[in-house]
Structures are given as structure tokens and as C-alpha cells.
Amino acid sequence: MDDLLAQFVIEAAELTQQAAEDLLALDCEPGNRARLDSAFRAIHTLKGSVGLFDLAPMQGALHSAEDLLDLAIKDNVELDPTRIDPILAVLEWIDRCVQHLQRVGTLPPTAEDEGAKLVLWLASGRAVTPAPSPVAGGTLPQWAAKLFDANPAIHRNGAVALRYTPAPECFFSGDDPISLMAGVPELVFARISTRENWRDPAEFDPFRSNLIFEAISMAKRADIEAIFRLIPDQIAIAHDATTDPSELPAESHETTTRTIRVDLARIDDIVGLVGELLTAKNGMSALVTQAQLLDGGLALSRNVAALQQDIGRLVAQLQRAATDVRMVPLGDTLRRLSRLVREISGQTGKPLQLVVTGGEIEADKTIVDGLYEPLLHIIRNAVDHGIEPEEQRQIAGKPAKGTISVSARQVGHRIELAVGDDGRGIELGHIRSTALARGLISAEAAAALGESDCLELLFAPGFSTSETVSDLSGRGVGMDAVRSSVRRLGGKVTISSAVGTGTTIVLSLPTSFAMSRVILVTVAGEQYGVPMESIAETVRIPASAITQVRSNEAFALRDRTIPILRLGDIVGSGAPGRSEEMLLVLEIGASALGLVVDGIGERFETLLRPPAGLLRAVRGILGTTVLGDGRIIMVLDLEALLA
Template sequence: MDELLAQFLIEGREQALEAGADLAALQRGPADPARLDRCFRAVHTLKGSADLLGLTPMGRVLHAAEDVLGRLRGGQGEGGDFSVLLEVADQVERWLDDLDTVGVLPESASAASQALIARLAGDGAAPQVAAADDWDGASAFPGRAGVAIRYRPRADGYFAGDDPIAIIKAVPDLAQLRVSLAEPVADPALYDPFRCTLVIEALSTAALPAVETALRLVRDQVALATLRAAEAFAPAGVEVETARRTLRIDAARVDQLADLSDQLVVAKGGLIELAAQAERGGDGQALGQALRAKQAELDRLVAALHTTVGQARMTPLAPLLGRFPRLVREIAATLGKPAALEIEGGEVEVDKAVVDGLFEPLLHLLRNALDHGVERPEARTAAGKPAQALVRLSARTVGDQAVIEVVDDGAGVDPARVRDRAVARGLIDATSAEAMSDAALVDLIFLPGFSTAETVSSVSGRGVGMDAVRAAVTRLGGRVEIDSRPGLGTTVRLALPIRMVLAKLLVVESAGERFGLPLDGVAEIARVPADRIFPIRAGRAFVLRDEVVPLVDLAQALGAEAGPSSDRVVVAGVGGEPVGFAVDAVVERIDAVVRPMAGLLAGARGVSGSTLTADGSVMLVLDLAELLA
């Protein structure tokens, strides 16, 4: 995929999402001149880019939409029917998806474009689309690669001093040229030599910017199309490489990375000198001190580099969240359930990996909210609710986590129905189900194979969805919670790490294995002799500064046999209360990158992730609160 198209897919999607959001707001409420102006600018920019890339159907419909928006800005029309304009924005998003996956617009693009233009014409006078916009560069120069040009000079161009032939001759690397008359001349004697009726078609093998520069003075009279050779296009049904993943990074952060890399090079040079001293048999104590100092310097640089890279990978959620309004409209229309989507918190920034992995889980949640949560219009009216449902997709930061919520005002989840379906599907036995709380029953919807749908539809009902949500969020290092009130609606809450950071871990040994404990949850390390430990109910406890603290053997909590008795106890906060964990030994404190668990260990209880130790072995990082839950 060429660089120009890749850039268009990034910027074009942003402009389409912006236009769609503004049009949806204009459709719901009174006309807002600022929104109307912003929408007009986005459509105008999209149209220009589509024309430059030779995306004729897209360019034509955007030109027509631009004309309608122009009339509305000028006060013409009675408020305007924004529903058709919103369909244009949705169609442009679908075309951008097609370009991203197969590199070309679908064969149906021309018909879809003509249908939308005809509908837009119903808003007033038919949009006047220039003849140049109807031109298909690929058909004019079949099988050729390059920049196709169609230059239709103004009728009064001669009086303005234009020389069309000289202008087209200035285009670099012309490979083909064709000159014709726009209007046939029946009688040469009646031909008006002072009126320009030329149509000039040409093909250049130069880069698009060079062609644009040569034609910059007559750009309004020119249509351009970037053509690729026929073999460059994938045959129908064959996928090609999608657009490369890109990330916009602030220049200041790039400068920070460059500075840190320079410092690391200098630090590496210092290690070479120390190695040379060791080979010469230098003073061992002085060499050890120098190595310690160099290690401290490297620790500082590596931590700073990791932090800066993490900051560079941060990206706002707005582009991701902006993809859902169109999808919600399409799903709602399929289900026959009018619904509006409200979005909040697009400015929240998270790691790019989290953004990339969130689309499918959020789409599942929105589908389920519309299919299972939202009632049909007549049922909502009978319940005293507006016929149009409201779904809210919001994001906010809480500490070092991003919390994303999908909230609907539908019927909610009925715990009794969930229990009956889970038992009927054999997912849980009846005795266990009867003993479960309502909250625990609602949580059963995340079990694989669970569904409350009575029939299978194109949207849901196959028992695949909510379990996939939990699995995807767990892979990203997050968790999923659900809160539902029958008759009032459901909230599904995702809590995800904002960025991948170097975690400070306390390494302990228990039952012959080493484990990492998050240091921010550790209050202190104490020595508790056996004579200070006393039984309390079914467990043990000890007194720490006049406070009774429960004592848990870490090995037993992990399901292993307890090792030899030790007086080392790690005191950690669990649920706001101190809890002591007896360990065999406290080894060291380290900085490490903690990765979420995957595969068979993804659901391991009490394990939040894993990391690699200095010798290359894998060490589990424990979640002490979950271990005791």
C-alpha cells in the first residue's frame, strides 16, 4: 500500500468520524453553526483527498454532500435533513474499511454513490457536480500506472491568458497525451476560436506532488487519479496486506528517546573501560565500586527509557470510540430497536496495545446491550421509557487504570433467568446455582457457551460473546465487572492498565519457588518468632504494634506444602486491612516488566502476571487480594 493511501486512511478516518459525530449532534438538536462549519471543513478535506487518490465514487458523493452543507451554512433549507448526510458519513467509513483491507473500493461503490447523490438532491436543488468528477482515470488509461490527469480549461481561459497546451506540457514525465473537444462541431465555420472547449487527458509517471505543483494554478479545472498497474490490484475475494500499524508521536518525546539512547551509548563505553581494568587485574574493591556506580547509572537510564517509550505509545481513545456510532446505528436498524449512542472520555490516553485490543470486546458489549438489554419500542413505551434507547460508552482514568463503561437503559439481566439457562445448558449444577447470590448469577453470563437469546440472529444468540470479552480484556491485563438492575439497565465495566510500566517487585521464596509481590502493596517486612504466633479461630495471627494481624502461610495459600518454619513475614494491605504472609525467605527487590497471563494460565487464581528474572527463568507475580478471595 503506497504511503499516500496509508496516510489518507489515518487522516480520512479521523475526518469521517468527526463529520459523523457532528452530523449526529445536528440531527438530535438545534442547528449549531460551529458544528456545521466544522462538518463542512471535514467533508471538504475528505473530498479533496478522495479526488487526489482517484476514488471517484467517494469524491462525487462528498462533493454533493459538500454542496448541501454549503447551502445549509448559507441559511438555505429549513434546518436540513441530516439523516442522509449521516448516511454519507457512514458510507465513507465503510469505504475506508474496504480500502484498509483490500486496497480498493468495492464494485458497488459507483451505484451506492449515485443512490446517495440522488437522495441528497432531494434536500433542495440537485448538487452540481463538475464533469471532471465523473471521470474514471482507470478506464481512460487501462492497465497503466501513474497519475492520470483530466484538464478541462475554463471557457474564458484564453481571455485570462491561459495556454492549456503550455500548462499541460509543464507536467513532468508525461507518458501519454490525448486532446479532444468537449462539444462536437457540426460546422467548422461556426467554431468560436475565442471560447476554449478543449478536454486534455494525460498520464504522468511522476510523483503526485510534482504533478500537483505543475497544475497548481488551474487546480480547480483538473481531476487527478493515482493509478496502479492492473497486477497491483488483488483479485476479488483475495485479501492483501492491510495498512501498516501507525502511531503518532509528539516530537518532544522522540527527542527524549534520542537523548536517552545517546546516554546509553556513553554508559556502554564506560563498561568497556571497566572490563579492560578487570583484565589488567585492577584493585577488586575499587572495581566493584565502579561497577556498582555504573549499574546505578544504567538502572536510571533504562527506567527513563522504558517510561519515555511508554509515554510515546500513549494514544487517545477518541479514534477507537468514534468507530462505534455508525456500527450502533447499523445494528439498531437490523434489530428494529431505535437507539442512540453517547460517547464520553475520548481524550483519555492509554497504551497503543490496549487500544488495538479493545475494538472487538467493545463491539461485543454494544451488540449484547442492543440485542439482550434494550427492549423493543413498544415494550419501552409500556414501561414508561422513551421509545429510543440510550447506550453510553464512556472512559475515565482511575489511578493507573483506564475504566471503560458500556451502560444501557434496557431491561437489565434477570438473575433467575440466568440461573435457569446456566443449569439447562449444564454449565452449573442446580444445587450450586440455588446457593449463589444475584451478583454471582449475573456474572455467569461470562461463562463460555452461555446465552439468554431464544433464537440465533445475525447479531447474537450463539453463546459466543461475553466470554470472549473477558478473555480479551484479561489478555490486556485488565478485568471485567457487571452491574445490572432489572428493569433499569446494565453497566459493564472494563478496568485496564493505562501503560506498560516497570513494576517494583519484592521477590520472596515459598515452597521452594520464587514469586514476585507488587511492592506498592507491601507495607513492611517483619520478623515474627514462633512464640509470638497464636491460634485464632481456624487460623493464626500475631501482634504487630498492638494490632492483631492475621497470618497466612503463602505456600498453603498457593496449594503447596508448607516448607520449614521461618520467622520472615511480609505484611501487605488486603481489602484495606493488614495481612501477614509467612514466607521462607525474602530474596530481593527488582524492577520488572510484568506481562499478563495467557493461554491455559490466563484464569489462574491469585496470579496477576509473569516476568523474566535475570537468569532467564519465568517468575509468577501474585495478586494477594485475589489469592485470599
Template sequence: MTDNMEEMEEIIQDFLVEAEELLEELDEDLVKLESSSDDSDLLNKIFRAFHTIKGSSSFLGFEKLTHLTHRLEDVLNKLRKFEITLNSEMMDAILSSVDKAKSIIELIKEGEDAENVDVEENVKALSKFLDTEPALSDEELIEAQKEEIEEEEFEQEMQIEEKEDELEENKDKPKKSDEEIEAEIQRLLQQRMEEDRKKREQKKKQQEESQKQEEKTQDKDTKQQELTPPEKKTEKKPAVKEKKSKPIVEQTIRVDVNRLDDLMNLVGELVLGKNRLVSVAQKAEEKFEGDDVVEELSGVASQITLVTTDLQMGVMKTRMVQVGKVFNKFPRVVRDISKELNKTVELIIEGAETELDKSVVEEINDPLVHIIRNAIDHGIEPAEERKKAGKPEKGKIVLSAYHEGNYIIIETTDDGKGMDHEMLKKKALEKGLITETEARQMSKEEAFGLIFKPGFSTAQQVSNISGRGVGMDVVKTNIEKLNGIIEIKSEIGKGSKIILKIPLTLAIIQALLVKVTKEFFAIPLVSVVETVRISKEEINKVENKDVLRLRDSIIPLVYLGDALGIGENKKTIDSKEIYVVVVSVAEKKIGLVVDKLIGREEVVIKSLGHYLTNIQSISGATIMGDGSVTLILDIASVVNESSNITTNIEDHMIDCAIAIKQGLSCLIVSTQDEIKNSIRNYMQEANFDVYVAYNDKEALDIASEHIVDVIFMDLNIPINGGYDLAKLIRDFPAYRNVYIVSVSTDGTYDKEKLHESKINDIIFAPVELEDVEKVIQALSKKIKVA
């Protein structure tokens, strides 16, 4: 029983997938049909699509869908036989019926009752073109019975068109009694059997003929009545054969997306493992250079790297779908919108075969609809205006896609009137979206970016299509969600081009690792325009904000630590070497000042989990080669935050050359009170300011806020111990030469590690006055030398 249910469920699923695909194709085909209404191949294709959906839906008992598609089939049947001609009214009726069919499929998919949908209106609209009265329920019964027969005939239906015609005619007769129906069925069955026999004969004959390889046309005298012209028949034959042998030659299988997601996750783990292996191999190489085993390890590591990269590409490819899946909807969209606006617009699609991740494809549909809508409404001028401007009356929109590295570029180009940046500024000012000064400082590109501001619209009137100032905002948010960037190019009178740059996949990205205070962050490489090293003198102030003049543009500068709210009082930037990561989000460009650039790495995006959702400026985390966690920045949110805060980068700078300060200070890092207290007492007596930290994290925070002259650190402090802490402290620009003294509590120490961590001295607990005095002496000598 349950088995049956499952089977049924599966059949319905298959039907839904098939129907969806067919309907999607239909949209495209129908629009194509509008411009070439006498293409009989196309007509037949559309007819077959309706027929297939009708057949399966009647089998599965979706009556409303059957009813609707049956009518569509009828109309198409007349069309393909050229009994009626296509006009735009008819096309509208067909398209709206297709939409209705789509909505029914959607309902079935969501497990809702599809029988409550009202299809009568569509059916009536379609029936108008059939020269028949709207179907009556009794007749439907006959139809249904006839359908069954038609169904069986599907395969050969091209050959028996004429007979079907008879059926159609019969249908038009007035109501029949039950007996009559019975008789009718009998008659039809008879007819059918006879046809079958004839067909068999004909087939036999045909086979014989083909065996003999005779290319003579068939004897038309006897069979002409039932036969379609021979060329049509031969066209159909291979198609039938292909269909029957499909299970053997089928090259694709349907796979549950969840399985692919699982696979992708596993590959993500593998990439992390690989990163780790590579980092271990590198360490081993540094430590034991020239050792045979180490060299072998490096060999293995690079081989694993190669295979992992290939595997990752391979798995990514299984998730790839052609962007055409989205693009193919647009002929219809363009048709509908241009019709509504009374403009003639031609859509040219390029690069529909470009592939990208399934999840990305799903996300780019909405933005593209808005962009195209905008292009037709605001970009393309009315025909008269175009004529005056010496352009062809028909507007042109080019939608193209291509790959560039790990990104897909989608461009929408129109040949309309282009955007006037001065006008955009004026509008934004009127609406109060920007201030006068902002408007003045704004570059041409930034002005184009105004169209993405929520509430911004240049339309004088709110229309059905645009003018509410919502659409482009949607574009921006959706593209940002995908870690993508938007670029706009426009020339008045010539047209505009909107360029979307989106990463191919969402799970594994290239990122730039940076260091800010004691933390490390990953910036998605797609947002990074360039990185530059500047010195303090190159930072200028404009209206009390830090800016950088980079070639011919002015870029606002913000310390990343301030943007993330972790920079307070931290002095960790070397004023001689200031690193700026220029990032761009949608249309905005900004320079993020960081302490250090670490490098480029492939990172696997992991979620922070349910407990930490919607954390501002953080989009996720990744695990590095050494097993530590690095946060991935949500650059859009960082840039947003940056424009809300005022900072002074100079506050975070430290000039390493000038070490002379007022008073001396020291930092003691230990969990043991004895050590802390004795050192503190001795140091306070020597007029030092004393800071105390219990663990390495605290120590790093204090060290970056107060630049001390000497550090005493317990080698056994939590979490990672003194050796690691010393290394991290040395990494701060202000601490390259500061005196670090380690305290061994148990009398043991690792000489090699001391050297590696650049620890200057070691004392042993319990700490005596003379130990500390020695340190102070060494320190004063050092300061004198400096």
C-alpha cells in the same frame, strides 16, 4: 525483475494500509451520516474515500473491488448533489457493500485471489438507487475508459462536477458500437482539454486576484456553468495544496511493528541491566559506606535509572495507539444491533484519544463488542418500558477510556434496567453452575460475576445476538490474558457499569515479589488489591475452608504453596506474622497466604520457551537484579486452582516461641561420604534423628519439612555453597535461632562470611567425636537457656 516485484508488493501494501484506514473511517462517517444526511462536507468526504479506493484498486487491477467502489461512488455522487435522498434501506446497502470491500481487502492481504468474490449482489442493491439498469459488460468498458479520465481529474473534480454529470448521463445511453466508443473517447478528450484550458485561465486569474488580495467574488456570468460556488472552491484549494506539499510537512512515518518489538525487547534487557546495576550499587554502598567511588557509583546508577525509565516510556509511546481506533467501530456496531433489536440507542464515546499499546488494542476489541452487545440486548429496555419507567425513550451507552497510573480504564455504562443479583443467582442455580451454599454465601459483586461463567445466560431465548452464554466468557478470558481485571457495578432500574482495568503494556510490568517455601514468585501488581499482615487467630473456618474477615467482606484464604503444588509438608509460615496478598481476577477476590513479602519491582516478562509451554499457574519468568530467575504467576490460573483444592493453612505454620519438641534431630549437608558417615554415626549415638542432603536445594526442602535442631553443612556444597545456604536457612522463621555448624573440608574459611551468614560454629574435616560432642554440649546449653 525482482526489484519490480518488490516495488509492486510495496505499492500493494501501501494500498492495503490506506484502504483499510479509509474503510475504517467510513464506518464511522456513514453512521454519522445517517443522522445528518444533509452534511455536504461529510458526503464529500465519503465520496472522496470511495473514489480513492476505486482509483488505486483499478490501477492495481483488483477489478471486483473497483467495480464495487465505483458503484458506491456513483451513489454517493448522487447523494452529495442531493439528487437522491438517503434512506435506511440505502444505508444498509452501502454498509453491506463497505463490508464486502473490507472482506476483499482482507483476501488481498492474505494473498488470496480477490477476483472470485461475488460483488454482483451488492452492485445490484446499489444500482437500484441510481435509476439505472445494472451495468452491462460493454458499458463497463466505457466506464473504465471514462474512469481513466476521471482519475486525472481527481484533484480538480470539485470544480467540474457538472461535466461529470454529463458523463453519467452518457453512460446511461444504450450500447454503442466500437466506432462510437472511439468517437466518444475523442469527444471526451476534447472536452477535457477545453476544460483544462479554462481551468488554467481561471487559476491564473484567481492567483492574480489573490495577489491583489481582492476579496470580490468572481465574475459569475461567464464561468458559472463550470464553477462550483466560490466558497466551495476556496475550501478545496488549500486541501489540494496541502496534499501536494505533504511530503515536506509530513510528521509521521510508518514503521514495521517488528522493529518496534525488537526495540521493546532491547529496552527490556536494559531494564534488567539497570535493576542489576542498582542492586550492585546498593550492595557496594552497604559494604563500603562513605567511599567516594561508591558514592559516584550510586550517582551513576540513579542517573541510569532515570534515563532508562524515560527511554522505556519513550519506546512504549512509539507503540501506543489511540483507543479510538477500536472505539470508532462501535457506532456501527451499536447501530446494527439496536436496529436488529428494534431499540433506539445512542452511543457516547469519551476519551477516544487515550493511548495504549498496540498489542493491547488488538485484544480489547472482541471483549468490548460483547459487552456492548450485552448492554443493548439485556441492559437497555424496549422504548415503551423505558417510557413507563420515566426514562427517555432513547437508551444511552457511554464508552469511555482514561488512564490511571500504569493502567487504562475502559468503562461501559448503560442506563438500562440494571442487574438483579438475586435473579442472577437463581438462574445460575437453575443451570447448575453453582450450589445452594455457594449461592447463599455469594456477595452482590460475586453474583454479578456470574455473568462471566461459560454457559450462563439470562436471555429467555437464544437470539442472533446473545443468549448462548458465550460472549461474556470471551470477555473474561481475553481480559485475563491481558493481566486485566473486570469490575461490575449495577443498580436495578438505573443501569450497569462494566469497568475494565488493563495494563498499558504487556512487556514490562510492575510486580509484587513474594516468598513461598524456598521459592520466590512475582505477582503482577494489577491483580493485587492489597496486602495485609494477620496472625493465626484472625483466620476463621467456614465449612472447613480458611477465610479471612477483612473489613466488611469475607475472603477465602489459600496458601500459595498449596495452590502451586509445592507446599506439601512445608512448615515455613510464622504463625505470628502471616502475610496475605489479596488478589482479584475478573470478579473474584481471594487471599493468597505467603511466607514473606519481598517488595515491588519492575519486571520484564520473558517466555519460558518452547519446551515449557502452557505451564499451569505460570505466565512467564523474569530475571532479577542478582541474575536469578523469578517466575511470574498467572493469577487467573492460580485463583482457579485455589478453588479446586482444600488446604489447611495451619499445617504450614510454625510457632517460633514454642521450641520444645519430642526428640532431637539434625541435618547434614555434604557431598562427601566420609563427613556424612562420621557425623551421622556420632549423632545417632547421641539419639538424634539424622537427615542428609547432597546440595543446597535438597537441604532447603528438608529443612522446611522437618524442623531440625542442629545443621552441619559442608562449605563447599553445590550449587551455591554453604555460606549462601546458611543465609537462606536463617530466613525461614523456624531457623532464626537454630544452631548451624559449618564443616570446612580443606581447612580454609572466610571469617567475615561466617559472621555474615550467622554460622554459629566451625569444625574441620576429618570430623572427630570430640568435635561433635562439643557441638552437642553447646546445643544443650542453648536449649536450657531457652
């Protein structure tokens, strides 16, 4: 859906809500002029917005409704129910149309008929004749209408009808239709029929599904849709949206409004509280141990442990739900790039096209918003240094138009954003000489650099490979700025390039600031947290197994020689070696590393808080977390520490 339409959907919901509230107030207090004016304004504005799109049926109905209100204001007459009801029906119908528009991108196919009926009804309201209910039942499919008719006792308002026709072959795909039906919440009626008559036992095929289910539920439509989501072709769901206008209560708007706008800070409060809850749950571990020590406390301890597990599961669900609320599609940011590329193309005179894929992938709002800046730098760099001028491209046999591609994909709990260009690529020799000229490295070091180390130099502060500093990428917004802003989001940047064919920069980011599994380690009497994701295993080895390789230590693990570092040395509190050493084996990229610690403690799940205040300036700290007993510990960013 394009931006304009998305904005319209939000605004339309608010305007219909406003107008409906005003009309309901007028219903109780017909002389309230302020309400009448407000309703008129809302509908007038809505009509104006509708005019921006090709939505003629909506336009017509709103126009009639506006006329009706206008007349009441001019003639200074009170609105009675015969005039309020059809307007409310229009608003309700608009709401439904907008929802359809949002989901499918078009008006419902019945919109034209319904709109025409509403206009008629409005006209009759103007003539102050008792209004029939021309739209009631008009939108229900026949099977649903029949189902409701068969159950007159069931209040249609809020009821959802469903018709589930399992495919005959569905057992082979693993479907169990009765099981699915048993999962439908708040079922008030069901009936079962068959596709074809049952055959004699001799010919009966037990593996062909032959049942058809029809049911009415009072649950939310979305909840029912969720159950049958994987078999959209076998399910029909309908609800009677055209409730009798005379009994349209304010609350019916609550059921039709599907989105609300919430201040991000309020969501963050919830996420924060979930984190606290998690901490409180971790605190129960101490209770389990205490109970074990009691006489006959084993059963109690087990019960507490079981309860802790239950609570843990619920907290995890709650946490997922809370972080989900913050998830927005990457498209929100990626869309802004096309304007940027157009601008750059104009400024540089290089014809460009932008190809974006994966905009539907979702990530935390902070991450999605934070991506714009690094992407902007990367694209500017790509155009400046990568994409050749048109003439050069023609000589190289490339299309005149340079292509910048931004493609996102989800890899487990991370997103990978690859920004590629089809430009000239990066000459390693060029990097070497520039780094040398800038005094970043010595001549010997430059000669010895391998390809990936060489590309790494691009991330060195103040590096620019262009001979002339251009308007676009200029100085100081080099790749180092990109790397640090991506790092702040918990991400990594890698670069690869092929001379002549282009450069690709890959950003790997978490989808959310989710829970991390952390293990406690002790070093020189202090406790630190270490993220479990980087730890491959923990081993205990005799000190004699450690060999000295020049000034470094190493040990052999399953035919692999693994270098050793002592965490004590890194955090600045070295300790003497001992006869048996405890090691965390870390896998970082393709290489492994042993990290000596004094002791290993419990493992737990926690919501990492980003480092705040003074800690923010300290390298190698991923964040802080609160232990069950209330102590705050630092969680180490091993990759940064070991870099």
C-alpha cells in the same frame, strides 16, 4: 478528524513525497521519462483525492501542475528548472496545507491567496519566462519577517522565529519567562523589548512582567512549541516555510514530514531491547556488592551505584519513549462501535443511540485493538438482554430510543471503560433461577448468594439470561468470553445493575504493558516474583500471633483480623511452620490477606513478558522476567491464584 480525512493526510504526504522525489531526479536527469510519468501519476492521484474534500485552493494549484506535466509528456519535451521549481513549490505548499488540515481541520487562512499565486507562477513556467518568487516571505507574519530581516546572516531555511509576550500577571501563575527562554534550544539570536517604559523606582511594580522576547532558533519547531505549550496565548511561533524554490533540497521534506508509518514489529523489537537493557542494568547491583567487599572499594561501589541510578533513569525514559510510540487513541476502536450499533439496531428493530466519550485517551495499540471484541459482546448483550422493545420502554416512561454509552477515562496508569445501557437492568432472581436450571449452583447456594456474588454468576462459562437464545448474543459469547479477553489484556471486568434503569459494565485496563515493580520471594527454595502493586506492606510476626479460625489461619494487624494463606501451599510445595513467619500483606479490593513466604529478596523494576508456550495454560502466572544473573523467574498473578 474523520477517518476519510485522516487517511487523506497520510496518503497526501506519501504522494507529495513521491512527486517531489521524481521532480528532483528530473532536475538532474531531464530526459528520464519514467520519473516524469511517475510524477504525473502522483500529482493526478493527489488531485483526485483532494476533490473528495472542499479544498478548492489545493485543487486549483494541483490542476495547473498536472497540466504542466501533461503538456511535457504529450509534447515530449524535457522539463527545465523554470518548470520544475514552481511544481516543487506547489508540493511543498500542499504539504504545509495538509499539516494545517491535520492540526486544525481547515486550510490556513492564507491558502486561497497562496494557491492563486502558485497558479500564476505555474502559468509563467508554462510560458517559459523567468519566474519571480511571488510566495517568498508571503506566509511569514510581519514580526517574524522583521526579525529575519534584522539578521540576514541567519539562514532562514530551518530557522524558527518566536515572539514571547509574557502576560503582565504571569509571575503569579508561577511563570519565569527568562527561565523558559533559557530553555530554548539552539538559539542563534534574541532581542528583548518592553511592553511599556520602565517607571521610576518609586512606582515600579516588580511583580508585573514587562519584557517581550523575540528570538530565532535552529531547533525543530515542535521542540520549541513544547516549551511554550502551557501558554499558547502568550507565544507566537513562525518559520519561513516558503524557502527559495531554487534551493529546495530533498532534505527539506524530512523536516516537513511529521509522521512516518512503521511496522509494529520493529517497534516491538525496540521495546524488547529496552527490556534487555533494564535487565542488564539490574545486573549492576551485583557489581555494587562486589565492589563493597574490595579493600577500599566503598567509593567505587558508590560510584557504580550512582551510575546505575543514572542509567536506570535513562532506561526508564527510553522505555517511556518506546511505549509511547505504541500508544494510539481509544477512538480508533470506539469509532467502529457506532457502525455496530447501527447494525444491531436494524437487526433488532430497537431504535438505539450510542454516546461515546473519552476517545482521545491513549493506550497501547494491542490493548486498543483487543478491546473491540469484548466491547462488541457487551454491547450485543446490552441490546439483547438490557434494552427493552420500544413499546415496553414507552410503558416504562423511557425515551423510545435506547441509549448505549461508552465512556473512557484515565485513572492513573489505567483506563476505565464504562459501558452502560438504560435498559431493564438485571433481575437477581432471574440469575438465580437460571443458574439453578443450568445446574451451575445448588438451591441453598442460590438462596444464600448476595448481590455481587449473584452478578458474578453472569461470568460463569455458558451463562445466558435470555429465555430465547437470540441471533445476536447467542450462546457461547457470554460474559465469560468478555472476562477472559479482557484478562488477557491485563484488565478486569466488573458489573453493576439497577432493575428498571440499566446495567453498567466497567472494564479496567492498563494503558500499556509498562514496567512493573516486582519483589522476589522465596518459597521452598524456589524464587518467584510478586508484583509490588498488590502488596501493602511486609511484616514479620511470631508464629504464636497466628490464630486458628476453623480450618483457616488469621492474625491481627492494627485491630484488623487478616486471614492468612501460605504461598507454599498454593504453588504446591508446603513447608512446616516456624517460630517466626514472614508475611506479605496484600490489599485486594476492600479486603486484606496475609501471604506467608519463606523469605523476601530484592525489589526491582522489570518489563513483564506475557507468559508464552506451556506457561500460557498455567493459571496464576502473570508473566516471566529475566533476573540480573540471567535466571528466568515466574511472576505470580496473586489475584488469580487467590480467586
